[in-house]
Amino acid sequence: MPDPLHFDTHAEIYDRARPPYPTALWQRLHDDGLLRHGTRVIELGAGTGLATGPMLQAGASVTAIEPGPALAARLRHRWPDTTIYIDNAETVPLPTATFDLAVAATAAHWFELGIVLPRLHRTLVPNGHFAVWRNVFGDPAAPVTKFRQQVAEITAHRSDQAPPRRPAELDTDTWVERLTSSGHFITTHVEQFSWTIELSTEQIHDLFTTFSNWNAAEVDQAAQAVADLGGYVVEHYYTPLIILQRTPTPDDQPPAWEMPSK
Numbered sequence: 001m002p003d004p005l006h007f008d009t010h011a012e013i014y015d016r017a018r019p020p021y022p023t024a025l026w027q028r029l030h031d032d033g034l035l036r037h038g039t040r041v042i043e044l045g046a047g048t049g050l051a052t053g054p055m056l057q058a059g060a061s062v063t064a065i066e067p068g069p070a071l072a073a074r075l076r077h078r079w080p081d082t083t084i085y086i087d088n089a090e091t092v093p094l095p096t097a098t099f100d101l102a103v104a105a106t107a108a109h110w111f112e113l114g115i116v117l118p119r120l121h122r123t124l125v126p127n128g129h130f131a132v133w134r135n136v137f138g139d140p141a142a143p144v145t146k147f148r149q150q151v152a153e154i155t156a157h158r159s160d161q162a163p164p165r166r167p168a169e170l171d172t173d174t175w176v177e178r179l180t181s182s183g184h185f186i187t188t189h190v191e192q193f194s195w196t197i198e199l200s201t202e203q204i205h206d207l208f209t210t211f212s213n214w215n216a217a218e219v220d221q222a223a224q225a226v227a228d229l230g231g232y233v234v235e236h237y238y239t240p241l242i243i244l245q246r247t248p249t250p251d252d253q254p255p256a257w258e259m260p261s262k
């Protein structure tokens, strides 16, 4: 089982190595009215603020939950307007009916969803949403590059290991099921974004160091593969986005403008 504090150990590398989320994803959240000036966001597993920054720049206020102290320190330094709690999504005290949008950017696979989903349901306003996405290195629809082949060879020995406890990172249908089966949320939108990025030998070394399931020897092999291919590779990324809406309950208070007049 990968260590969730792997990222904290490599906070400085994480901060510079992970590529940003695609512009089209932010546009989708904006166009759907979920991320606007004044939107109150709770972000779970915020890391160094890769998703926090664009949300603040869109005019949202962000309360970030991040268990890694080194990651949280970088987040605070880079985005001082963020309210930060160094805690887990499962344990952080959360106010009731306070946030418009909950976000988990490349983080939901770390949570105990049976605990986190009801907590999010409580902390969101009645019409609140939960946006879940992740950057996945290697787009399955893209042509297999020489580098990709080499990556597959480096990781081939892992096939005899026990199957992962959580659904595969690319299996959006399974994720939709996991996020909705408790009844706290329904899915309103699913979209996949495909994009490419050019990465140098050093960038691949840094990036793969941040992957929680890669060891140091494998990372060196991946970087060597890039060097052998001329020092640069164009890599294909894939970013699945799942937008969920909080399920209404009989206790929900209607918005003030819907209150019957006395």
Ligand SMILES: C[S@@+](CC[C@H](N)C(=O)[O-])C[C@H]1O[C@@H](n2cnc3c(N)ncnc32)[C@H](O)[C@@H]1O
Residues within 6 Å of the ligand: 004, 005, 007, 008, 018, 044, 045, 046, 047, 048, 049, 050, 051, 065, 066, 067, 068, 071, 087, 088, 089, 090, 104, 105, 106, 107, 110, 111, 112
């Ligand atoms: C792959 S990183 C993503 C960080 C950031 N959201 C981003 O987009 O770069 C996963 C993050 O989830 C955090 N994390 C792990 N377990 C968590 C938990 N139980 N509750 C909240 N955050 C958690 C890790 O510390 C790490 O910062």
